[in-house]
Structures are given as C-alpha cells and as structure tokens.
Amino acid sequence: MKEAKLWTRNFRLVILASAIGTVGAIVGGFALAFLVFDETGSTLASALIVAIQLLPHLLLPVLIAPFMDRLPRKSFLVAGDIANAVLLAGMGLWLLFFNFSYVGYLAVSLLLACIGAVDELAFTSIYPELIPEGAEQKGYAVSSMLYPVLKVIMAPLAAVLLDTLGVAWILIAQSGLSFAAAITESFIHLDETERQHRTPYSLQAWAGDIREAVQYLKEERGLRSIYEYMAVTNGVASGFSPILVAFFRTFPGFTAAMYSAFSVVEFAGRTIGSALQYRIKIPDKKKYGLVFFVYQVYESMDMCLLWLPYPLMLVNRGICGFLGSNSAILRSAAVQRYIPEKLRSRINAFDDVLITAGASVFSLMMGFLGEILDYRWCVTIGGAIAMLASWLLIWGRRKDVRRVYETGDDEMTQ
Template identity: 25%
Template sequence: MAGAARYREVFAVGEFRALLASHLLSIIGDQLARVALAVLVFDRTGSPALAALTFALTLVPELIGGPLLAGIGDRRPRRAVMIGCDLARAALVAFMAVPGLSLWLLGALLVAVQLVGSPFKAARAAILPEVLAGDRFEVGTSVLFTSLQIGMLCGYGAGAPLVAWLGTGWALLIDAGTFAASAVVVAAGVGPHPPVRTDPAKPVPLGGFRETAALVWRDRRLRYLVAMASLVGFYAAPTGLAVPYAAQIGAGTAAAGLLLAALPAGSALGAVLLTRLVDPERRRALLGPLAVATCAALLPMGLAPGLAVAVGLCALCGLLSGHDSVSVATFTRTVPAANRGQAYGLALAVLRAAQGVGIALSGVLAEVTTPSTAIAVFAAIGTAAGCGVAVGWQRARSATVAGTTG
C-alpha cells in the first residue's frame, strides 16, 4: 500500500502552486470584501443588524450558485472559467468602491460577486485531481483546506484594522486587485483543462443539476460523504453562540473571539496532522469515527465550563473536524470527471445550508434554555447522527472494496 505523499511532492507541481496562489488571493479578497462592506453599512446606518445581514449575504449565494452555476466548469475549459470569474469579480468589487452607491445596490453587487465565485471554486476543485495524482491529491486538498482556515483566522483579526486604516473605498479597490492578480496567476500557471462532457448543449442550470443530484443520490459513498459534511450543522453551534456563551460564563464579549478562533485554528492543524501522519487508506477508514468524535467533543460544554476549558473543547472539535479535508478529497475523486464541478457545488450548498440551519436552530434553543445547553444538545444529536453516518459509510466502503476485488 502506498504511503502518505509528502508536501514537497505536492509543491513540486507547478499547476498546484498556481492554484494555491489563486486560492490565497481569493481568500484575501473575500475577507476584505466582507469586513469592508460590513464596516461601510454600519458607518452609514449605525445598525448592527444591517451590518450582520451584510456579512450573511456573503454566504447565502452559495446555496443557489453552488448547485446551479457550478456546472459551467463541466462544460467549458476550466482555466477559462476561473479567469472569467476572477475578472468579473474584480470589476464588480471595483464598482462597489464608487462613493455614494445605495445600500441596495451594494447588496446586489455583493450577491453577484459571491454567485460568480461558485463556478470558480467548482472549476478549481475539478482541476485539482487532474494535476495531482494518487495521494498527492488528498494532501493538496488538505493544503487548500488549511489555507482557508488560516485565512479566515487571520482575516477576522487583520481585516478590520486594515479597513480602518485604509478606508472602505481603498480596501475594496485592493480587493478588486486581488481578483485581477488571481486571474493573471491562473492564466500563467494553469493549463486549459478542457471539459470532459460531450453534451455542451444541455441546459447547465437545471439539466445538469438534476443529473448530478441523481448521481450523488444513487452512489451510497457520495450520499454518505455529503451526510458526513452536513454534520457541521451540529458542531457549528459554538460559532453562532460564542457571544452569548461568553456572557453566560461571565467572560465578557471579548472572550468570544477566542471561542471563534479556536475552531478554525484546530481544524487547520487537524487537516495537516491527518494527511501527514496517517496513510491514505487508514484516513478513509477513520472518517466515520472522526465524524462522531467531532460532535462528541462538545458534549462537556453542557456543564458551562470556564473560558480556558471551553476554548480547549472548541479547539479539540476543530482538530477532529480536520477530517473534512479528506471527505472533500474522497468525494471529489469519487465523482466522475464529467460531473465534478457541479457535484462540488451541490455538496457545498448542502454544507452551507446545514451550517446555517444548525446555527439558527441552536440560537432558538438557547433562547429557551442556555447557550451551554444548546451547544450540548446539538452535540448529542450530532453524535447520534454521526454514528448512523459512520455505519453507512463503512458499509458503502466495504461494498465497493468487495465489488472491486470479488
């Protein structure tokens, strides 16, 4: 059995280096856009609710763009899709920097930017297995996953001071520049990667979506991998309840930042350790147990422990959730090449929906109980659901192995 690929093998691939650079530039751009627009809206209106709504608008479009627009990357040269999306985002964000635009127009532009990002991400996800063979693909996926977590962690901390220093207009122009730079990097460093599909005339949004959804549903492995990703709806509860939990334990609002940072920090480390220390086949066997453990790690939060213990539990939950990078890699590799872009968009939309619904419902429960109780209840439900997903995933894996070796 082949051992784990090394990072130097992955970084030796020029196209991967270009994809990673583009990924990092996109993260910087996304974070700057979120913070700058939230600050701009708050400065104009003085309304925390509208500022929060502006931030939420950056997540909602993936629910639509993921399933419907991601298939564009399966029917057009994927490099061209990435470049076109980057240039479109650069133009839209640059337009946002025009002084005096109405808040309604800014909101519409923000939604458009996020919608255009869906086919970009799908095309990149579809290219990755073509440039990284064998276990290098899983390690490369882990690098992108870790970069995203670190980017979110740093973005939350550095985005606001940068916007305060430069002003929202300049921050948005820099944001537009990151997307333009990403387009240049992709054009220079990534091959064309023509589409695999032979039916480009089929309507992309509905025809391709129905076909891909049916494909994911029929394949038990894909179905359980999507279900596994959806468990984030249960262990994301501390993200939505960080501020009220900090208030419950008397730690103050500032302590909520530590709770928020603990999850992505632990997740980044977990993805690195899993791909660095565990061989490929063992990783996939561990997906089920790790999915259960990720939710179970939050059960002690029901006791409303102090800040240090709570941060430790959130970090442990994040560390165990590092298996998500392996789930994404396994899902992408399992989907036929002709459907990879749209399947990735569909899975991402399901994940975002689960995350949003979970956070919202945990907040409702916290209203009638306490934040610590709500987190623990969702952790318990997630643990039980995770057990079912783990059993189903193991059976699907065993059936596939038996079918290929029998």
C-alpha cells in the same frame, strides 16, 4: 512505490492564486462587516447581508454545474476572479466619491455572492485535476492550512488597514488582488480540449445532465451519506455561532474578548492538524475508522463545550480544530477522487446546495431553541443531533461509506 511529487507548476500556481485571493477576501470581508454596521447601526441589517449571500448557494451551483462539466473549468475560475475584481473596484470608487447606499450594497452583495458561488464550484471541481495522482492527501492538507494561517496573519493587519486606509481603498486593493489571482490562474496548463462542447446546448440537454447526476447519487449511498451528515453537522455548527455570542454576552464572568480567543485556538489546532496530514500518509484502509472516531470525539466536545471552565473550553476548541482539519482533509481527498471527473461539478453543486440548506434550517432551529432554553443546553442538544446523524449515516451505512474512503487510486474508474 515512489511518492508522487506534489509541488508541480500547476499546483504552485493554484496555491499562489488561492493565497492572493484569500488575503483580499479576509481583509475586504473584515472592512465590509464594519462598514455596514457603522453606516446602519443595525445588527439586523448586517444579518440580512449574510442571508442574501447564502441565497446563490441554494440554486446557482445546480444551474451552472452542467455547463461547467461540459466546458473548460479554468475559464470559469479566471472569469470569476476578473468579475469579482471589477465589482470590488466599482464599490471602492463609489465609496470614494459618493455616500453609502444600503440598498445598492445589498444588490452588489448578491452579485458578489453569485460570483463567489460559481468560483467556489469551479475551484472545487478543478483542484483535484491539479494535484498529482497519489498526492491527494498532501494537496488537500496544503489548501486546508492556507486559510487559518492567512487568517491569523491578516486579521490583525485588517484592523490596522481599516483605520489607516479606510474601506474604499481596501476594496480597491482587494480588486487588485482578485485581478492578480486571475492572471496567476491563467498560466495554469490543463488540457481541457475534450471538454469543448461544440454542439448547441439545449434545455433538454441540461435537464439530461441533471438527471445523470441525480441517478449517480441515487446509486451511491455512501457518498450520499457523507453529504447528508456534513449538511447536519455543518448546519448545527452554523447555528452555534449566535448561541455562543449570546452566551458570552450574558453569562456572568464571560466576555466578547474571551469568545474571540476561540477562533485563535481553533485556527491553531486546524493549522497543526493540516501540517500533520501533510507529513503523514494515512493508509486507505485506516481512513474510515479514523474519520468516524474523529466525528465521535468532535460531537462529544461540542456537547460538553459550555459546561466546562473557560481554560478547558479553549482546549476543547483547539482539539476540535485539530481533529476537524484532519477529517476534512481525508474526506475531501477521498470524495473528490471517488467522483467521476465528468460529473464532478454537478455532484459538488448538489453538495453545496445541501450544506447551505442545512446551515439555513439548523441556524433557525438553534435560534428557536435559544429563545426557550439555557444556551448550554442548546449547544448540547445540537451536538447530540449531530452525534445521532453520525451513527445513522456514517456507521449505519458503514459498508458504503467505507468504500468511498478506502478505494485506492488504482481501483478508480472514470
């Protein structure tokens, strides 16, 4: 069978738009993080911004998803980037002429997070339609590689731009990049005429759409198991962040600079893993076994992380980055291919809510453990919880999970 061509016109456009938007988000996010701390001098004020930005992901995707499954998804994608551009430009202009307002920034952060939640859902739902059939693994390898590569390039540049241009001009530049991404996305050609919903959309119809998605998930135990496991492991990983910061700040012989090197080696591992997935085609029948093996190694690596000498910690993070990108690419390609196209936005919305809830719960749990236990034991316990979840949800329901990973394109039905 001839291998599907990946780099079609639509795929090139969506990757270009993603790259443009990601560059702006990396530089803008870096600048804003420093802006809040410089203006308030409070870590609590910064943490409150992060909490505010999580809120829309708990509710908004489920509210919007039924509309997104009935209407052209491209319009959500383009409109989201335009709205983002307008808000960012407004923030930049405000900072040029007026003083910083923390309350105002909280409100704008909430609006930006709402736009981001909708935009992320639209991208997740439309991206599979822009990958040629048979090239899913390569397509997700490219998108997985995009962020770590741009992060390594743009993070040092962001620090230089912050000192030379200042936050206001960075936000205005980010606004221009968001607008450029919207223009690029507008050139994508995707036939969504059958999605034009011409009859009035009532609250009853919305509730019916939600029930349809819930019923589908009830019947798909394998898909549910994958989502539940990802909520646990991603939640535990979110909880590790403050624990690791505290460990490197307080444990003798460790420094914040040593902690920052974690991100470099992990990004390098992710980039290599994504490049490998782009070059090597994994047969459908091998995917479940490979992914379950990765989960065991990944959680084991987390459990022993803080007990290792520092050089081995770096090796540990590099391996986790490499393995994590491989499993993420295989999971994304398999899951998005498996979900019926007409339900994709709603199912992805439930996944988004579940993962956000997991991040909230486990972050609080890890924070509590950090108050009463040695930080090393906190990370070990977190890894053990995620390991247990993988055995209960991925291995314990292996027949159902295997079906999601190993169902070929020719077997899929809408």
